[in-house]
Amino acid sequence: MAARLCRPQAGAALRGGTRFLLCTGLLLLLQAPLLAQAADNAALERIRALTKGGATQLALRLLDQYQPAASQTESWMKWEKQRYALYRAQRNWAQLAERATSLPVGLPPEFVHWAKTEAVRARLNAQDTEGARRVLRDLLWQEQGSRDEHAEWRQLVIRSYLIENNVSDAHTALQQYRADFQVNSPAWRQLEATILIRSGKARDAYALIGDIKTHDGQLLTLLAGLQGDMLPPATVLKRALSLAEETRNKPALNHQVWLLVAEAAARAKDPLRRMYALERALTDAREHAAPDALLVANADDLWQAYERYAEAVGNEARLLVGNDAAWLKKAEAYKRDDAIPARAFYAFLLGHAGIDTRKLAQRRFVDSLMEDGRAEVLRALYSASRRYPDLKAVPEYARYRLADQALAGYDIAFAARLMQGLENPPAGEDPDGWALRRARVLIYAGDQRGALQLLNGILAGKKKLDDAFAERYIQVLFDLQAAEHHTQAIALLEAVFQLATNPRIQRESLYWTADSKAALGDHQQAAELYLRSATYQHPTGGDMWGQTARYHAAEELGKAGLTQDARLVYQALLRHADDAKQRAVIERNIQQLWLIEKKATPR
Secondary structure (H helix, E strand, O other): OHHHHHHHHHHHHHHOHHHHHHHHHHHHHHHHHHHHHHHHHHHHHHHHHHHHOOOHHHHHHHHHHHOOOOOOHHHHHHHHHHHHHHHHHHOOHHHHHHHHOOOOOOOOHHHHHHHHHHHHHHHHHOOOHHHHHHHHHHHHHHOOOOHHHHHHHHHHHHHHHHHOOOHHHHHHHHHHHHHHHOOOOHHHHHHHHHHHHHOOOHHHHHHHHOOOOOHHHHHHHHHHHHHOOOOOHHHHHHHHHHHHHHOOOOHHHHHHHHHHHHHHHHHOOOHHHHHHHHHHHHHOHHHHOOOOOOOOOOHHHHHHHHHHHHHHHHHHOOOOOOOHHHHHHHHHHOOHHHHHHHHHHHHHHHHHOOHHHHHHHHHHHHHHHHHOOOHHHHHHHHHOOOOOOOHHHOOHHHHHHHHHHHHHOOOHHHHHHHHOOOOOOOOOOOHHHHHHHHHHHHHHHOOHHHHHHHHHHHHOOOOOEOHHHHHHHHHHHHHHHHOOOHHHHHHHHHHHHHHEOOHHHHHHHHHHHHHHHHHOOOHHHHHHHHHHHHHOOOOOOOOHHHHHHHHHHHHHHHHOOOHHHHHHHHHHHHHHOOOHHHHHHHHHHHHHHHHHHHHHOOO
């Protein structure tokens, strides 16, 4: 449009500049919102990319930094939707629900309805059903929603009852919904069938589903047919295995299908497939189990399946309980491809063998699961089972392996719980190395006192530190600095300096100590330590380490008000700086020193 408005004046612009400038200004004025929108979209695309890449904390930080004010309604709403997507990626249901129920005034009703509906979903995901219904009551009674919105809110009420396993209220709400909305869609029939199955009316559910061919519909048909004795277990098992293959790209549904396979296998008396299906289901249970799911993965079911299989096979082989060697020999006879039956025998020995055999079985059982990529199964068996109501009751070897897995996945809280009370290292591991690992976990978990006790204990009584361990120790002190415990880090770095025999490590210790002094605002001490690091065992300090240390020393001297010393250090660096960018930075810093001096000089 702007181009069309300006085109007739193009000739006039040649005769006089006023009209041309006016037209150019009009073009810029009309293009400004488009440019702002483009910049807005580019920033949001950065945040989406970070979210997809897993860097959700960085994405949230950028969002906090760049989201427009709520007065810019359209733009703010677009950014707010991305914020909710971030919270969902983080599974931060509490923050999402709080944000969505504390909205600025003056927003369009459609957005308010959408945001509050998101709050309901978040509360349901957190299994806060009463909190979800409070928001739903507000939506249903206070808001003027459309028919489709009211239908969705009423469905969420039903879902809240299902999460509570309150089948009676769910069925009542369903009947009211049907009367008000006159629905009979496949999706609705599936929901009604779900409630019927939960009510113990599997035959009615089977009849209701009919010929619905969706994957969800097939799951419900097979489950209702199995529980209502409408389909033979072997038939359900065969069809469920096919459905598991078809739903590989639908993780939440696939999780439910494997649980159906497990139930069908139990009824079809196929214990191997039951154990396999339960392991598959437990592998993704934490990530994909829905709070209102029909079927739930249970670690105790797998323990029981292991034990029953081993007992049945052991009885056939006439193995006597108490003859540990015979049971162990049977477990070891299975080949690598038959890891599941071998695991069943090791699991059986955990509860029916002497101490030495039990320890060996424990190691074999744990290692077998880890080798098969079943770390999540191991976690479920030992942290979500009645057998082990407290992690302290979990055998040490399993705790060590689980702790390693938790650390690899940055699940620090779980790793800290597992390591609690494990003072002795795993077999074959150095006690100091184990204490160092525990200290690092405690720092991440926020237990500064416990971490410092371990870190000080490692150094107590030592006369020197070998190079490899000193470097590992300093790495943990970096974590202490990152947690802003600089005073404690300084004391430990000074101890490392005294105990290290390698000048390089001593030189680095001085530098990192200076970092903490600078963070505490002790600029004079920081400058001294940086300069000591620069020239330690290197009289000129002309290597890369020395130049970096002297640069930071100059910065700290300037902050300490010692501008003349800072200028001299910068000028010495300038003589050796070949890179044009480095020279420009140093020259700019020297100019800033003049400004500092001028500001400090009395007029």
